[in-house]
Amino acid sequence: MRSGRVNLREVHKAYGSFRALDGVSLDIKAGEFLTLLGPSGSGKTTLLNVIAGFERPDLGSLLVDDVEFITRPPHKRDLGMVFQNYALFPHMDVFSNVAYPLKLRKVDKPSIRRRVMDALEIVHMQHLADRRITALSGGQRQRVALARAFVFEPRLLLMDEPLSALDKNLREHMQIELKRLHKQLGMTTIYVTHDQQEALTMSDRIAVLDKGRIVQLDVPATVYDRPNCKFVAGFMGETRFLPVERRDQSYVLDGRPLRLADTRAVSSTGETWLMVRPERLRWQGDASSDNRIEGRVLDVVYRGDCNQVSVSLPGGHEVAIRHSGAERQPLPQPGDTLALWLPAEASLVIGSAAP
Numbered sequence: 001m002r003s004g005r006v007n008l009r010e011v012h013k014a015y016g017s018f019r020a021l022d023g024v025s026l027d028i029k030a031g032e033f034l035t036l037l038g039p040s041g042s043g044k045t046t047l048l049n050v051i052a053g054f055e056r057p058d059l060g061s062l063l064v065d066d067v068e069f070i071t072r073p074p075h076k077r078d079l080g081m082v083f084q085n086y087a088l089f090p091h092m093d094v095f096s097n098v099a100y101p102l103k104l105r106k107v108d109k110p111s112i113r114r115r116v117m118d119a120l121e122i123v124h125m126q127h128l129a130d131r132r133i134t135a136l137s138g139g140q141r142q143r144v145a146l147a148r149a150f151v152f153e154p155r156l157l158l159m160d161e162p163l164s165a166l167d168k169n170l171r172e173h174m175q176i177e178l179k180r181l182h183k184q185l186g187m188t189t190i191y192v193t194h195d196q197q198e199a200l201t202m203s204d205r206i207a208v209l210d211k212g213r214i215v216q217l218d219v220p221a222t223v224y225d226r227p228n229c230k231f232v233a234g235f236m237g238e239t240r241f242l243p244v245e246r247r248d249q250s251y252v253l254d255g256r257p258l259r260l261a262d263t264r265a266v267s268s269t270g271e272t273w274l275m276v277r278p279e280r281l282r283w284q285g286d287a288s289s290d291n292r293i294e295g296r297v298l299d300v301v302y303r304g305d306c307n308q309v310s311v312s313l314p315g316g317h318e319v320a321i322r323h324s325g326a327e328r329q330p331l332p333q334p335g336d337t338l339a340l341w342l343p344a345e346a347s348l349v350i351g352s353a354a355p
């Protein structure tokens with residue numbers, strides 16, 4: 001039975017005059033881990049709810065394994081769901097919570113026992129099968145919620161910010177566990193988050209949403225290193241933008257032509273910027289192949305694994321670079337004049353809108 005290919009075509013959903021989904025088309029491969037990433041209000045949950053059947057779109061189509069699902073009620077869509085608030089039954093123990101979807105599907109008792117214990121083993125909770133939900137930690141509850149979502153081997157696993165209630169360490173640990181689990185089970189997984197680091201860590205592909213539209217859909221490294229517009233670049237990582245001018249086929253920063261490895265077309269109208277991230281700037285460079293950026297040190301902030309040095313540029317813009325202590329340069333001081341280097345392969349010029 002299991003495949004789990006999803007095809008969305010021109011899906012629209014409005015609440016009054018507000019367009020929550022504005023023509024979303026998306027093809028998700030069977031077995032893929034796809035993340036819907038975007039700021040609050042961009043339409044992630046609405047899109048997930050359309051796939052789950054909790055929201056009916058105004059227009060558009062949703063195919064799952066080539067079958068139209070738009071009119072099919074949620075309980076007939078064969079999906080497992082995990083939410084931020086776990087949505088477990090507090091009066092039941094761990095075993096009964098995970099057994100619930102199998103009981104609903106009238107699976108026989110011996111099979112239920114075997115499948116529940118297998119699922120609990122996968123999430124490392126078999127030793128707590130008899131525990132009451134109220135006697136579990138947040139991370140343990142989320143593992144139970146996960147086991148309950150996949151125990152009946154659904155075609156699709158849908159997750160809406162499942163880790164956001166956990167503290168940072170546990171969240172990062174669970175990200176790795178979820179990714180391993182996905183590899184092991186091979187279920188098509190659609191994951192909603194507003195956390196770019198989480199999306200980069202876990203996904204096969206990321207769909208970045210803004211104002212009810214998908215603005216970029218690609219593998220994590222491309223979305224991070226080759227964002228297709230200023231919105232995506234700004235949403236991913238600690239990004240600063242320096243205005244550049246177009247001259248013929250090249251771009252100029254403060255009167256100096258830029259060296260760019262990726263000269264793909266930026267949308268020809270409107271403003272253009274050089275994308276600068278702290279981890280891509282270098283303390284040393286080669287004047288014949290890198291871009292030189294000069295400025296004055298504003299401040300130096302200690303961050304544990306590095307010092308972050310903020311540099312003010314002549315035009316009033318600001319960039320930042322990290323100083324880990326491993327580089328040959330001494331740590332600069334506020335007021336120092338500094339030359340920084342951006343290698344051509346890390347230099348990307350982008351426009352306001354996706355080309």
Ligand code: ATP
Binds near residue numbers: 020039040045046194
């Ligand atoms: P968040 O990360 O904050 O959950 P999101 O990207 O998941 O955001 P959605 O929950 O999909 O965003 O909401 C998209 C927009 O649609 C929001 O502006 C929201 O206020 C609006 N919206 C969602 N559901 C309804 C509703 N039932 N009635 C009116 N407006 C709604």
